[in-house]
Amino acid sequence: MYAFQYRKAKTLQEAVDWLAKDEEARPLSGGMTLLPTLKARLAQPSQLIDIAGLAELAGIENKNGVLTIGAATRYYQIATSPVVREVLPALASLVSTVADPQVRNRGTLGGSVANNDPAADSPAAVLALNATVITNKREIAADDFFQGMFTTALEPGELVVKVAFPLPRAAAYCKFPHPASGYAVAGVFIAQTAAGVRVAVTGAGASGVFRWSEAEQALAKDMSAAAIDKLTLAADDINEDIHGSREYRAQLVKVMAGRAAAAISGKK
Amino acid sequence: MAKITLTVNGEKRSAEVEDRTLLANFLRDTLNLTGTHVGCDTSQCGACTVHVDGRAVKSCTMLAAQADGADVLTIEGLAKNGKLHPAQAAFTECHALQCGFCTPGMIMTTAALLKDHPQPTDDEIVHGLEGNLCRCTGYLNIIKAVKRAAELQGK
Ligand SMILES: Cc1cc2nc3c(=O)[nH]c(=O)nc-3n(C[C@H](O)[C@H](O)[C@H](O)COP(=O)(O)OP(=O)(O)OC[C@H]3O[C@@H](n4cnc5c(N)ncnc54)[C@H](O)[C@@H]3O)c2cc1C
Numbered sequence: 046m047y048a049f050q051y052r053k054a055k056t057l058q059e060a061v062d063w064l065a066k067d068e069e070a071r072p073l074s075g076g077m078t079l080l081p082t083l084k085a086r087l088a089q090p091s092q093l094i095d096i097a098g099l100a101e102l103a104g105i106e107n108k109n110g111v112l113t114i115g116a117a118t119r120y121y122q123i124a125t126s127p128v129v130r131e132v133l134p135a136l137a138s139l140v141s142t143v144a145d146p147q148v149r150n151r152g153t154l155g156g157s158v159a160n161n162d163p164a165a166d167s168p169a170a171v172l173a174l175n176a177t178v179i180t181n182k183r184e185i186a187a188d189d190f191f192q193g194m195f196t197t198a199l200e201p202g203e204l205v206v207k208v209a210f211p212l213p214r215a216a217a218y219c220k221f222p223h224p225a226s227g228y229a230v231a232g233v234f235i236a237q238t239a240a241g242v243r244v245a246v247t248g249a250g251a252s253g254v255f256r257w258s259e260a261e262q263a264l265a266k267d268m269s270a271a272a273i274d275k276l277t278l279a280a281d282d283i284n285e286d287i288h289g290s291r292e293y294r295a296q297l298v299k300v301m302a303g304r305a306a307a308a309i310s311g312k313k
Numbered sequence: 314m315a316k317i318t319l320t321v322n323g324e325k326r327s328a329e330v331e332d333r334t335l336l337a338n339f340l341r342d343t344l345n346l347t348g349t350h351v352g353c354d355t356s357q358c359g360a361c362t363v364h365v366d367g368r369a370v371k372s373c374t375m376l377a378a379q380a381d382g383a384d385v386l387t388i389e390g391l392a393k394n395g396k397l398h399p400a401q402a403a404f405t406e407c408h409a410l411q412c413g414f415c416t417p418g419m420i421m422t423t424a425a426l427l428k429d430h431p432q433p434t435d436d437e438i439v440h441g442l443e444g445n446l447c448r449c450t451g452y453l454n455i456i457k458a459v460k461r462a463a464e465l466q467g468k
């Protein structure tokens with residue numbers, strides 16, 4: 046790692062001020078993406094501003110049909126939260142498939158959402174559930190937040206503070222994990238929301254997480270694996286790498302979508 | 314430089330460390346606790362697993378400065394009053410190692426797993442050890458050892 050200065054912020058305002066004064070500074074949350082990146086010398090920030098302990102970024106709250114989770118909430122806290130397990134079990138089970146226990150003990154929801162890794166799990170939940178990303182400056186709808194691989198609507202120095210998930214009628218997530226890392230080779234999150242059926246695909250998109258509108262329309266009429274079976278997912282915008290070809294991934298997306306639909310309705 | 318104070322295996326330790334010092338390197342190089350191993354550069358192998366405030370973490374992917382004020386347990390602190398922890402005893406008994414490089418991490422993860430799941434199912438064991446790689450054993454004896462550790466712990 047290149048040298049940097051480490052500073053633990055005591056308040057959100059302090060973190061925001063420190064980041065505003067130094068454009069080479071980066072926020073540090075769970076560090077499960079940022080520290081491996083630094084160890085590989087792929088980045089050289091001047092300072093790491095530790096935001097993991099900030100009270101403003103903590104907590105899980107279920108109020109008026111909306112589940113709000115602080116950005117610094119660690120995966121294991123979400124996975125084991127009785128509230129999340131009761132009102133949004135699909136999210137609790139999604140986070141318990143991220144990586145491994147040690148990574149879940151450190152990694153945070155906010156870090157994952159801000160990072161927008163094209164193979165990460167949480168962005169699929171945020172997008173399918175039509176969640177709102179709340180920052181220190183504004184509220185951003187999920188549809189506007191994710192802007193392609195590792196790219197979000199966040200401005201430099203802007204911090205994710207909370208993510209607000211309107212509770213769906215039903216939801217399910219299925220992924221085909223990479224056997225070594227656990228990252229999604231293809232993952233599909235389906236939610237029956239007040240705004241209709243929403244289907245978000247991660248791991249497979251050439252430009253990160255995306256909504257599959259044909260599947261949304263088909264599942265609105267018939268929430269079943271059979272409805273997915275009839276669709277073809279154009280392979281053009283699908284990612285191709287050492288883990289799988291375009292065609293293979295497009296097929297995996299269909300299989301994962303079919304399983305998630307069947308998990309919701311019981312219909313094969 | 315960062316000034317840090319933390320508890321390691323029940324003892325208060327203070328030190329000046331470079332801000333970029335990893336917890337694994339602090340434990341090994343500054344405190345000479347070389348039972349914590351470093352097996353990869355990619356945060357995947359889990360050989361460096363220690364407990365921070367009671368939870369298993371990869372100490373190669375945490376800064377020593379992030380552990381300021383924390384309670385850290387390493388493999389050296391696991392035995393109590395000369396008595397091996399059930400996970401240590403079970404790994405010995407079941408011959409759950411060959412070269413032994415992954416073993417400190419495996420045992421620290423097992424010890425944490427048994428706190429969350431005192432009677433783990435096969436599935437909970439396999440998924441619980443997902444963050445620990447072993448290049449020698451093929452895992453079968455490791456899984457046996459985790460089950461045996463659960464038995465020993467219950468006694
Ligand atoms: C071995 C391994 C396996 C993994 N497997 C998976 C997997 O299966 N699925 C998966 O989804 N992920 C996986 N991950 C990644 C993991 O989920 C990370 O924890 C997550 O991507 C980042 O969260 P973090 O809190 O660790 O963020 P950090 O590493 O601290 O930060 C990530 C980035 O986001 C920025 N950031 C952090 N918090 C905020 C905030 N509140 N506001 C604005 N910017 C912020 C940081 O500056 C940095 O650029 C894996 C990681 C490892 C090491």
Ligand code: FES
Binds near residue numbers: 350354356
């Ligand atoms: S050395 Fe820490 S995960 Fe490999």
Ligand code: FES
Binds near residue numbers: 449
């Ligand atoms: S015993 Fe050699 S790596 Fe596990």
